[in-house]
Amino acid sequence: MSTILPLPTASEAPARKGVRLQLTQRGRAAAMALVFIAGVVVALLALLVLDIPSAFAGSGELESVTVRSGDTLWSYAERFAPEGSDPQYFIRETVRINDLSTARITDGQEILLPAGSALDS
Structure with missing residues (x-):
């Protein structure tokens, strides 16, 4: 009659060198x-x-201004854009908000300025 030996447990199994899990x-x-x-x-x-x-x-609010003779979007950016912000970004946002084809504005035109403008200065 043959004897059945139990299988070794994980702690008893001999370590196999060089085996890597992939x-x-x-x-x-x-x-x-x-x-x-x-x-x-x-x-x-x-x-x-x-x-x-x-x-x-920004706050999502827009401020309306009436363009006066000699005003440009660049001058509005210098006066009304938040300190430290890029004036070109302010101009692009103003053009986008007002659906302008160019950055040119004319005397008497009503435009909206992006939120965060300091209009009271």
Whole structure:
């Protein structure tokens, strides 16, 4: 009669040198998907916590001005754009808001200035 020996447990099994675990293609794709999802979650949390979109969006309010002789969008940008902001960005936003074909404005024209303008200066 033969004797059946029990299989060795994990702690009793001899260590195999030089054996490395490698991810399959599916495993790599799953790992990349998890990293991507984690990055999106971190980015969304950062946007919510730091309130970054509202820093760029302004208050959403527009101020109306009547163009006087000699006024240009550049002069409005110098006078009304928030301090430290790019005047060219202010001009592009003004052109976009007013649906202007060019950055030229004429005497008597009513235009809207982007939010954050200091009109009382």
